[in-house]
Amino acid sequence: xxxxxxxxxxxxxxxxxxxxxxxxxxxxxxxxxxxxxxxxxxxxxxxxxxxxxxxxxxxxxxxxxxxxxxxxxxxxxxxxxx
Numbered sequence: 916x917x918x919x920x921x922x923x924x925x926x927x928x929x930x931x932x933x934x935x936x937x938x939x940x941x942x943x944x945x946x947x948x949x950x951x952x953x954x955x956x957x958x959x960x961x962x963x964x965x966x967x968x969x970x971x972x973x974x975x976x977x978x979x980x981x982x983x984x985x986x987x988x989x990x991x992x993x994x995x996x997x
């Protein structure tokens with residue numbers, strides 16, 4: 916096992932790896948999502964978060980639980996794109 920993977924195991928415990936974020940057509944935006952958020956900062960429009968986005972496919976995700984405290988550089992330095 917490589918050193919980065921050992922570090923990841925040290926700080927995180929896999930809770931679920933069967934979650935799928937459903938595909939999106941890119942037509943919804945955060946600035947107008949009043950059905951989801953009760954308060955939306957008006958600055959979202961200044962940040963151009965009221966524009967449509969890209970179509971995305973179903974996306975599998977892993978959910979981890981933090982099981983050990985660490986410094987920012989230790990926690991996030993242990994993660995990889997895999």
